[in-house]
Amino acid sequence: MSERIIKAFKNAAIEKKNRQDYFNIAVSVDCVIFGYDNHELYVLLMQSDLEEFQGLNSLLGDLVRPSEDLTEASFRILWERTGLQNVYLEQVHTFGKVCRHPSGRVITTAYFSLIDMQHQQLNIAEHQLDWYPVRKVKRLAFDHLEILQLCLQQLQQKVMERPVVFHLLPPLFSLRELQSVFEAILGIELDRRNFRKKIAIKDWIIDTNTLEKEVNHRPGKLYKLKAGLVNNFRPYQ
Amino acid sequence: MSERIIKAFKNAAIEKKNRQDYFNIAVSVDCVIFGYDNHELYVLLMQSDLEEFQGLNSLLGDLVRPSEDLTEASFRILWERTGLQNVYLEQVHTFGKVCRHPSGRVITTAYFSLIDMQHQQLNIAEHQLDWYPVRKVKRLAFDHLEILQLCLQQLQQKVMERPVVFHLLPPLFSLRELQSVFEAILGIELDRRNFRKKIAIKDWIIDTNTLEKEVNHRPGKLYKLKAGLVNNFRPYQ
DNA sequence: TCAAAAGTGTTTGAACTACACCCATGT
DNA sequence: ACATGGGTGTAGTTCAAACACTTTTGA
Numbered sequence: 001m002s003e004r005i006i007k008a009f010k011n012a013a014i015e016k017k018n019r020q021d022y023f024n025i026a027v028s029v030d031c032v033i034f035g036y037d038n039h040e041l042y043v044l045l046m047q048s049d050l051e052e053f054q055g056l057n058s059l060l061g062d063l064v065r066p067s068e069d070l071t072e073a074s075f076r077i078l079w080e081r082t083g084l085q086n087v088y089l090e091q092v093h094t095f096g097k098v099c100r101h102p103s104g105r106v107i108t109t110a111y112f113s114l115i116d117m118q119h120q121q122l123n124i125a126e127h128q129l130d131w132y133p134v135r136k137v138k139r140l141a142f143d144h145l146e147i148l149q150l151c152l153q154q155l156q157q158k159v160m161e162r163p164v165v166f167h168l169l170p171p172l173f174s175l176r177e178l179q180s181v182f183e184a185i186l187g188i189e190l191d192r193r194n195f196r197k198k199i200a201i202k203d204w205i206i207d208t209n210t211l212e213k214e215v216n217h218r219p220g221k222l223y224k225l226k227a228g229l230v231n232n233f234r235p236y237q
Numbered sequence: 238m239s240e241r242i243i244k245a246f247k248n249a250a251i252e253k254k255n256r257q258d259y260f261n262i263a264v265s266v267d268c269v270i271f272g273y274d275n276h277e278l279y280v281l282l283m284q285s286d287l288e289e290f291q292g293l294n295s296l297l298g299d300l301v302r303p304s305e306d307l308t309e310a311s312f313r314i315l316w317e318r319t320g321l322q323n324v325y326l327e328q329v330h331t332f333g334k335v336c337r338h339p340s341g342r343v344i345t346t347a348y349f350s351l352i353d354m355q356h357q358q359l360n361i362a363e364h365q366l367d368w369y370p371v372r373k374v375k376r377l378a379f380d381h382l383e384i385l386q387l388c389l390q391q392l393q394q395k396v397m398e399r400p401v402v403f404h405l406l407p408p409l410f411s412l413r414e415l416q417s418v419f420e421a422i423l424g425i426e427l428d429r430r431n432f433r434k435k436i437a438i439k440d441w442i443i444d445t446n447t448l449e450k451e452v453n454h455r456p457g458k459l460y461k462l463k464a465g466l467v468n469n470f471r472p473y474q
Numbered sequence: 475t476c477a478a479a480a481g482t483g484t485t486t487g488a489a490c491t492a493c494a495c496c497c498a499t500g501t
Numbered sequence: 502a503c504a505t506g507g508g509t510g511t512a513g514t515t516c517a518a519a520c521a522c523t524t525t526t527g528a
Contacts, residue, residue, distance in 0.1 A: 004340035005263050008287050009300050024303040026242050027262045027333075027344060050245050063246050066261040066342045070333025094331040094346045096264075096307025103241035105303045107264055109331045176479075193482070194518065201516095217478040218525035413506075430509070431491065438489085454505040455498040 028108040029073045030061035030144065031089075032151040033082070035117030035131055036168040041184040042117060042131040043148060044082070045140070052102045053141035057132070059148065061108060074111045083123045088114045088167040088230070092154050093147075100143045112151040114167035135187075152185075159185050163204040166225040174212055174220035175199070204229060265345040266310045267298035267381065268326075269388040270319070272354030272368055273405040278421040279354060279368040280385060281319070282377070289339045290378035294369070296385065298345060311348045320360045325351045325404040325467070329391050330384075337380045349388040351404035372424075389422075396422050400441040403462040411449055411457035412436070441466060 033044035045057035060081050064073040071089065078084050089111050096107040117131060124130065134152060139145060159165055165181050166173075179195045199205065205223040212219035270281035282294035297318050301310040308326065315321050326348050333344040354368060361367065371389060376382060396402055402418050403410075416432045436442065442460040449456035 005338070005343060006300070008338070008340045009265070009298075025262075025264045025301060027264060028246070061246075063243070064262060064333070064344075067335060069335055070331065070344060073333075091330060093328060094307060096301070096310075096346070098304060098306055101242070101245070103245045106242060107301075107307060109333070174480090191519075192480090193520085196481085198517090215479085216527050218480050218527090220480055411507090428492075429507090430493085433508085435490085449507095452506085453500050455500090455507050457507055 024105060026104065026106040027064045027070075028061050028106050029064055029070060029077065030059040030108050030110050030147055031074055031077055032059055032092075032110060032112040032148055033078070034112060034114050034134070034151075034155065034168065036181050036184055037117055037131075039180050039184055041134045041152075043134050043137060044122075044129055045132050045137075046081070046130075047128050048141035050102065050141065056139060056141040057130075057137075057144075058141035059110075059144045060129070063106075070109055071111075074113075078113060081123075081127050081129065082115075082120075084115060084120055088164065090154075090164075092151050095143055095147060097143070108147075110147045110151060112155060114155075114164060116168060116170055119170050156186055160198075163202070163225065163229045166204075166230070172208060172210065172222040172224055174222060176220055178205075178223070261342060263341065263343040264301045264307075265298050265343050266301055266307060266314065267296040267345050267347050267384055268311055268314055269296055269329075269347060269349040269385055270315070271349060271351050271371070271388075271392065271405065273418050273421055274354055274368075276417050276421055278371045280371050280374060281359075281366055282369050282374070283318070283367075284365050285378035287339065287378065293376060293378040294367075294374075294381075295378035296347075296381045297366070300343075307346055308348075311350075315350060318360075318364050318366065319352075319357075321352060321357055325401065327391075327401075329388050332380055332384060334380070345384075347384045347388060349392060351392075351401060353405060353407055356407050393423055397435075400439070400462065400466045403441075403467070409445060409447065409459040409461055411459060413457055415442075415460070 035042040035044065044060065046060055048054070048056045048058040060077055062073065062077050062080075064070060068076065070091075074089050075085075075087075078087055078089075090113075092110045092112055094107060094109045098105060100106070100108075122129065134148070137145070137148060140148065155164075159182065165178070165185065168181050169177060175196055178199065179190055179192065182195070183190055204226055206226050208222050208224050210222045212222060272279040272281065281297065283297055285291070285293045285295040297314055299310065299314050299317075301307060305313065307328075311326050312322075312324075315324055315326075327350075329347045329349055331344060331346045335342060337343065337345070359366065371385070374382070374385060377385065392401075396419065402415070402422065405418050406414060412433055415436065416427055416429065419432070420427055441463055443463050445459050445461050447459045449459060
C-alpha cells in the first residue's frame with residue numbers, strides 16, 4: 001500500500017526515499033473552540049501535558065487516524081473532549097513547520113468551532129478544560145497562539161458576510177445579545193441603530209413575537225435564525 | 238522520536254495505537270499554478286502517471302519530506318517542475334478525505350501560485366507540463382478539479398481586496414492589460430472608466446511615464462506595482 | 475419615579491453604476 | 502482617412518456613519 005503511494009509520486013525529479021522517510025510525518029487537527037458569554041469571547045483550552053510546555057495551555061487536538069477524514073477527526077475530538085455533537089466547524093489553515101512540535105514532525109490542520117457555551121453541557125472538569133477570555137490569552141503551548149490568532153482573524157472576516165455567529169447563541173436571542181456577540185468578536189463597539197439596519201438587510205433572523213423574561217428593564221423581542229441558512233457539516237467554504 | 242509523538246498525544250481518551258497506525262498518513266502539497274495570457278486565465282497541469290487516471294491531467298504535487306516545511310515543499314515543487322523561483326504562493330485548504338488518493342491515505346494541502354507566463358521561462362516540455370484555460374478544464378485526476386475550483390474561488394474573492402494579480406503580469410503593464418486580468422479571473426466584463434477609478438483609489442500602482450511600444454493603436458501608459466505591497470513568501474494571509 | 479435598556483429615522487458623505495465623447499497612434 | 506484602443510467626467514443611486522429622543526418594564 002504505502003509502496004504504491006511512493007511510486008505514485010515517483011514522476012518528478014525527486015530522490016528515491018524509503019518508506020520510513022515518507023511516513024514520518026504525523027498529522028493532527030487542532031480545534032479552536034469559541035464560546036460567548038456576557039460580552040466576552042472565550043476559547044476552550046486544556047492544560048498541556050507535554051513536559052516542554054508545563055504550565056501552559058493548549059488547544060484541543062489529536063492525531064488523525066488513518067481511517068478517518070480530517071473533518072471526522074475534528075468532530076471526534078470535540079465529541080471526546082467535550083461531549084458535543086453537531087457543532088459548527090470550519091477549516092482555517094494547516095501549519096507545517098518542521099519544528100513546530102518538540103517531539104517530532106507533526107503537521108496540524110486548524111479548525112474553529114462556535115458553540116453556545118451557556119446552554120451546551122460540557123464535560124469540562126473531566127478533561128481539565130477551561131474557558132478563557134480570548135483577549136487575555138497571551139501564551140500557549142506549541143504554535144497554538146498563532147493558530148488561535150489566525151482563527152480569530154478568520155472569524156472576524158467572515159462574521160459580517162455569513163450567518164455564523166448564531167452558533168454562539170441560544171436558539172432564541174435578542175438583538176442586544178446578537179450585537180454583543182459581534183462586538184465581542186470584532187473587539188469594537190457598534191452603533192445600535194446602524195447594527196439593526198444591517199442585520200435587517202441580511203435577512204438572517206425571524207421575529208418570534210416573544211419577549212425576553214426575567215430581565216430588570218424593558219424586555220427585548222426574541223429572534224431566531226432563519227431556517228436553511230447554515231450547513232453545519234460543511235468542511236470548507 | 239515517533240514514540241514520543243504518540244505519547245505526546247496520549248492525554249485524551251484515545252485508544253492506544255501502535256506506530257504503524259499513526260504514521261500511515263502521507264502528506265503532500267498540490268500547487269494550482271495560474272497564468273494569464275491574452276484575456277484568458279490558464280492553469281499549469283501535468284499528465285497523471287497513475288494508472289487509475291490514465292489520460293487525465295493533474296495538478297503539480299508531491300509528497301512532503303519530513304525535513305521540509307509545508308511551504309518549502311511547495312516552493313520545491315515549483316522549482317523542480319518549472320524552474321521558477323520567487324513566485325507568489327498562498328495556502329488555500331487541506332483536503333483530507335480517506336479515499337481521495339487511490340493508492341492509500343494521502344492528505345494534501347493546496348496552494349495557489351500566480352506567475353507571469355509570458356515572461357518566465359518554464360521547463361514545460363521537460364516535464365510534460367502544459368497550460369490549459371481554466372474555463373475549459375472539466376476533469377482532472379484525484380480530487381484535483383475540486384481543488385482547482387476552490388483555489389479559483391479564493392483568488393476571485395481576494396483579487397479586489399489585495400494586490401495579488403500583479404504577479405500574473407510583467408513588471409510594466411498597461412491599465413488595459415490589468416483590467417483584462419481582472420476580467421479573466423472574475424469571468425465578467427468591467428467598465429473601463431469605473432475600473433480605472435477603483436484602481437486609482439486602491440493606490441497600488443505607479444505611473445512610470447513610459448508608453449507601450451509596437452502596438453498598432455494609441456499606446457497606453459505603462460504602470461508598475463508600488464513597492465512594498467507584496468510579501469512573496471507569506472505562507473498565509 | 476427612577477434606572478436601564480428597547481426601539482426607531484434622518485442627514486451627510488463616500489462609493490458604485492451607467493453611460494458617451496474626443497484623442498493619439500499606426501497603417 | 503480610418504481603425505483601434507486610450508483616456509476622461511457627470512448624474513443618479515446605493516451604502517455607511519453619525520447622531521437623540523421616546524417607550525417599556527422592574528425595582
